Amino acid sequence: MKLIAKFLSSSTLCFSIITFLLLGSEVFINKAEISVAKSREKTLNSIEKVICLQVALAHQIEALKDYLFLAQNTIDMRRYQRAKLEFTTCLQELDSLMPDVEEISVIQRRHQNIIRLANSLESTFYSVPETQQDIRALNSFSKDIQLYLKSLAKTTEYRDDITRKKAQQLKQISRLAKYVIIVSIFLVFLVQFKLIFLPVINSIKQLKEGTNKIGKGELNHRLNLKTNDEIGELAAGFNQMTIQLAESRQKLGDKLQELTLVNHNLNTEIENRNRAEAELQKSLGLIQSEKMSSLSQMVAGIAHEINNPVNFIHGNLTHAETYSQELLNLINLYQQHYPNPVPEIEDELEAIELDFLVEDFSKLLTSMRMGTERIIEIVTSLRTFSRLDEADIKKVDIHQGLDGTLLILQHRLKTQNNRPEIRVIKDYGKLPLISCYSGQLNQVFLNILTNAIDALEEQNRTRTLEEIHAYPSQIRIQTFTNTDKTLATIKIADNGCGIPSNVLEKLFNPFFTTKPVGKGTGLGLAIAYQIIKDRHHGKINCYSEPGKGAEFVIEIPVQQTH
Structure with missing residues (x-):
């Protein structure tokens, strides 16, 4: 699998896991928050209705008392009716909010006593003793209902307290979920690093060691990197380049020996001809011309034989530089997106001296290129000497x-x-x-x-x-x-x-x-x-x-x- 495919597949898996965790926690927390909010709203409405009942009850008692003391004025009775309607409405709404509370039914029954007393007051004229008796009854009914209302208020306050505790627990769960997600993200990226990034670093380390040995002349060294990605291809190309370099060096050595032998023979021939110079004064120009022609043809042939393998090596160096630069760019991308690696990674980076490796690897390739360019310059000089190229205007x-x-x-x-x-x-x-x-x-x-x-x-x-x-x-x-x-x-x-x-x-x-x-x-x-x-x-x-x-x-x- 190619490095980019490994990176994309692992990144997709990481993204999927993180997305699942984030969305799952978000859905759970949202549902819980909605439930708590509804419960809180219901509790606050219940408290509001209890207060409404207390106020409406006080208005009823006050209106009935004024009715008794102020010669049964109908205005006071209408005040009572409005307060009674408000009380009844609030009580019904509270019953819908808290259907499981028994105090509401008790309050309803106690309130019926006040309603019956009010109805009797509206149809009968009372004496002072009877009025005092009704006042006492009203006070009794009011205290009885107030007692249950206080109990009901305590119930709503208790439920409100439970709701607040649930909200606090929800915040703690939300905070815990964030911690779990952060730890999960860290573990996912740690696994990704171990499976992808670390093998790349180790492969580059081996590649750097191999180039050092090649630079020292150990042309029999081979890289043993059998991976199905760009690093494996680079290692195979590097090994092939090493083989070609060894063969080219052998051919160059053979050609140099041949050139030395030919040059020795030419020098011998020149010496022989120089000894006969006195006798061949008129032929000197022809002899010199033959010598230069022979040397020119020989140099042209040698230049041609050297030029082919050197060009192959020189061309492969371009690919080696390209592959290595792509790998170094990939490492740079990892460092940009994951600037704070785990301690294990930092220790490994320090152990392999990554910065020095990157800098030195480029220098090694540059030195190899300079060597091949030098050979090409020599070949060009030989070709120029043999007059195969015309460089003048x-x-x-x-x-x-x-x-x-x-x-x-x-x-x-x-x-x-x-x-x-x-x-x-x-x-x-x-x-x-x-x-x-x-x-x-x-x-x-x-x-x-x-x-x-x-x-x-x-x-x-x-x-x-x-x-x-x-x-x-x-x-x-x-x-x-x-x-x-x-x-x-x-x-x-x-x-x-x-x-x-x-x-x-x-x-x-x-x-x-x-x-x-x-x-x-x-x-x-x-x-x-x-x-x-x-x-x-x-x-x-x-x-x-x-x-x-x-x-x-x-x-x-x-x-x-x-």
Whole structure:
């Protein structure tokens, strides 16, 4: 399983567990809070109704007493009726809130006594003794009901206290649930670290030890990392690179021995010819010419034999740097998202000296690259010595360079299984011979034409054959000079999908590419820009709009000034 797949699957599992814990605790706590809130609201309403009963009872007794003392005034009786209605309503509401309390039914029965007494007072005129007797009865009924109301108030206060305790317990449960979730999250991430992150660290440690041994010349060392991820692929590539490096060193040693032997033979021959110099004065130029020709051919052959394995090693170093950088980026992401690892992890990081490992690993790869680059420089020097490369400015026909580049790319321009050929329209003007580095200029043409073909093929993947035939892919090349024939212009345009403005402004930046990983390095146009601007003192620009293709315009002086 790839590292990214391991990370995503483990992260998904962690997220699911955490989500389940959070949602479960949230649902439980919400339900409990709603239950407690309803119970609390019911209790507060009950207390309110008890107070309402006490007030209504007092108003009833007060109205009846005023009725008895103030010559049975009907206003007092209406006051009583209003208070009685309020009392009865509150009592019914309280009964619905507290149906299991017996005091309510007792109060209802006691209140009926007051109602009956009030009804009798309304229909009969009483004497003073009878009035005093009724007052005593009212006081008795009132005290009796007040007693039960106080008992009822204590009951509601008790229930309110229980509700508050439940709320307090709920807060404690909520706090405990948060602690449990935090501990669970910590354990989940600890397991993730042990299963994914720690093996990556150990693998990089082995990789660092392997590079140290290779750097010391132990080319028989092999990495024993058999994992089904990028680290396993890197280890396999590293082992393959080591094998190729050992073979190349052996071949280089053999070639050097051969070169030493040939050089010894040449020196012997030169000495013999020098001894005959007096007799062969007129032939000296020919002898020297033969010697240089032989040496040139020999050096060219050796350079060719060395160049192939060194290029293979040099190319693999790029992949090794890419893989190692991706692994180091992954470790950096872990450090950003988990900046405070557990003590065990911190001890391991200190033990392997991760910072030094990262820094030293890059230096090791850099030193290996410097070695291969040095060999390439030597090969280039040998090729230059043998005059296989021309590095000086020469006057050349630009059109020949363009045609030669198109010939190299003919296999990509011709008809393919899924598309017709890409047409090339040449609109060549009359150009004089241009002073330039022809090989480098041809490299610029190659990079631009390759990008144009890539853009057209990318566009054709989303089109049918009918659409391609109706609007065929084509590349137009136009050349001309300015009026005083001091500046040559080369335009290379395609009718592909075009380039967005945000990409266009970064087009010549080194390592910038829109192609998938492994399809492009982002150096082609950067190198082209350097060749045109720095080496030829010219200009290169790109003009494009999405859906309208792209056009590269190159301007270089006809004569180079130093």
